[in-house]
Amino acid sequence: METPHTAAATPKMRGPVSQVLHPIRGRLLIAALLAGVGAMLTLVPLAGIAHVAGLVLGDNAITAHEVWRAVGVGVASLCAGMLLISTGELLAHLADNRITHHLRLAIVQRLSRVPLGWFTSRGSGEVKQAMQDDINTLHSLTAHFYTTVGRAVGAIVFSLVYLFVMDWRMAIVSILPFPGFFLFFTRALKASESNMQAFVEGMRRIDNAVVEFVNGIPVVKSFGAVGKAHGSYREAVDAFARAFVGFTRPLVGSMANANAMIAPVAVLGGVLAFGTLFVALGWIAALDVLPFALVTPGLCGPLLLLHYITHDLNNAVGAARRVQALLDTPVLEQPAPGMQQMPRGSEIGFEHVGYCYESAGRGLADINLVLKPGTTTAVVGCSGAGKSTLARLLLRFFDPTQGRITLGGVDLRQIETATLYRHIGFVLQEVRLIHASVHDNIALGRPTATRQQIEDAARTANIHARIVALPRGYDSVVGEDAQFSGGELQRVSIARAVLLDPPVLVLDEATAAADAESEVAIQDALSRFAGGRTLLVIAHRLDTVMHADQIIVLDNGTIHEQGSHGELLARKGLYARLWAQGDYSFSAELAVPSC
Numbered sequence: 001m002e003t004p005h006t007a008a009a010t011p012k013m014r015g016p017v018s019q020v021l022h023p024i025r026g027r028l029l030i031a032a033l034l035a036g037v038g039a040m041l042t043l044v045p046l047a048g049i050a051h052v053a054g055l056v057l058g059d060n061a062i063t064a065h066e067v068w069r070a071v072g073v074g075v076a077s078l079c080a081g082m083l084l085i086s087t088g089e090l091l092a093h094l095a096d097n098r099i100t101h102h103l104r105l106a107i108v109q110r111l112s113r114v115p116l117g118w119f120t121s122r123g124s125g126e127v128k129q130a131m132q133d134d135i136n137t138l139h140s141l142t143a144h145f146y147t148t149v150g151r152a153v154g155a156i157v158f159s160l161v162y163l164f165v166m167d168w169r170m171a172i173v174s175i176l177p178f179p180g181f182f183l184f185f186t187r188a189l190k191a192s193e194s195n196m197q198a199f200v201e202g203m204r205r206i207d208n209a210v211v212e213f214v215n216g217i218p219v220v221k222s223f224g225a226v227g228k229a230h231g232s233y234r235e236a237v238d239a240f241a242r243a244f245v246g247f248t249r250p251l252v253g254s255m256a257n258a259n260a261m262i263a264p265v266a267v268l269g270g271v272l273a274f275g276t277l278f279v280a281l282g283w284i285a286a287l288d289v290l291p292f293a294l295v296t297p298g299l300c301g302p303l304l305l306l307h308y309i310t311h312d313l314n315n316a317v318g319a320a321r322r323v324q325a326l327l328d329t330p331v332l333e334q335p336a337p338g339m340q341q342m343p344r345g346s347e348i349g350f351e352h353v354g355y356c357y358e359s360a361g362r363g364l365a366d367i368n369l370v371l372k373p374g375t376t377t378a379v380v381g382c383s384g385a386g387k388s389t390l391a392r393l394l395l396r397f398f399d400p401t402q403g404r405i406t407l408g409g410v411d412l413r414q415i416e417t418a419t420l421y422r423h424i425g426f427v428l429q430e431v432r433l434i435h436a437s438v439h440d441n442i443a444l445g446r447p448t449a450t451r452q453q454i455e456d457a458a459r460t461a462n463i464h465a466r467i468v469a470l471p472r473g474y475d476s477v478v479g480e481d482a483q484f485s486g487g488e489l490q491r492v493s494i495a496r497a498v499l500l501d502p503p504v505l506v507l508d509e510a511t512a513a514a515d516a517e518s519e520v521a522i523q524d525a526l527s528r529f530a531g532g533r534t535l536l537v538i539a540h541r542l543d544t545v546m547h548a549d550q551i552i553v554l555d556n557g558t559i560h561e562q563g564s565h566g567e568l569l570a571r572k573g574l575y576a577r578l579w580a581q582g583d584y585s586f587s588a589e590l591a592v593p594s595c
């Protein structure tokens, strides 16, 4: 969406822009210079016309040679000027191509190194905006801003110098409308600047709301809550409309006045009025008004161009800021080369682990826990108790703010990411598939797997039959000819994990999101796959909880109780109370009232 063509920014280059454009700054300056000199040369014919008129209408006798020379210089200057402008534009576009390519690669490289938890706390609209929309917006800055400023400044400088050389008194009165323009222009700037942030924020909210709405359509439909889901989108649109009105209202009057002052006809009128006066006063000859009548109205175009381009600049500064913020996203700490360690076994240890969310404060505190190889640990607790945070820390979605987590005696931070995910697999409720074939989606963590290995993994995950029923079987592309239900998605994600064959598995058990048939298939797949592995389960099912080797009851970010089903019942604490209530599903939501 475009912001209105108003002057809402200062043309001053700000920090993020110079940072983002650093690799191509030299090229852009050369492009601007070429465009500026080119614009000056294209104005030479105007001066030539005034010169020829002076020769023809003047008192001195002239030769055809003099006229042809003036015409020749004019035409040659025009051609050379256009050539220089085109070369400048070409250079700027090549630089734009280069920076766009560079930024897209740099962002992808950066995002591949940020903690996975970073993505869970961000709307996908935000990443999409920076990756696609913002980089496209930067195009107006890189490909057009510098050359446009070069052209406008070149034309203005040439015109002013020429007019002052012709007659400084006439030059001063001819350009009087322009300070008037700047007066109204500055007033418009001030009026809109305070509302600009709200305007940009409103657009960002709409972007996020659209992406979230589209992503959530399946859930919305299944719950028949279409009106509600529209709600956040409608709110975003309403907020944007308010911001838009607040942004444009103070601008309209000032900008109308500013534009009227420098309309070519108004400027020409001023030149002719003052010219007539000066001639009447005998200060200049009537013929000497001609250069002013020809050149001064030509100043309006470049000035308006500068005005419009500041609007683009404002958008581009916002875009550059968001792109730079993405490029500055903190990455997951990696062991220094040569300092990586291999886990010695698959025992997991949480040692005084704590985690604080930046926005919400404490997530977990002082967690001490050992997951012996081959055992199952069920984590239960109320909503917000910290179950997902515990699981995500083990998966290094982010690192603990206190203490450490070890795998086979080695701090997770000392293990290379690829090695870590070969040892710890996960099946979470939110499954993300990429726009690629089903084959590639299953082989995501092990791209060298053979078709046979992938099919075996899919069989273990109870999804093989569904895949072969797709139009192109394993080659069907997700989102095109492969559409999966929630339960099927989970089984694809199980197949992914099966293929990696990790000794440790983190599992967020399926809840009611999957239909009954799917749930049976999922449980069947998991029980086959999980056997013999070290399991950490966010448990929602009675049999998982009862038969777990240890149960961790989390409350308010700490371990409230810990033990086997029998031990916890005997302790007569929170777990026993929940059990006595018959609330044995221990699903987060159901446990809430008792906590």
Ligand code: ADP
Binding pocket: 120, 121, 357, 358, 359, 360, 361, 362, 363, 381, 382, 383, 384, 385, 386, 387, 388, 389, 390, 588
């Ligand atoms: P559970 O899985 O038991 O429902 P979580 O681990 O999701 O609990 O949340 C634990 C606490 O951390 C809650 O208070 C929750 O509000 C907070 N929290 C979880 N995720 C985030 C996040 N991305 N940003 C800020 N706070 C969060």
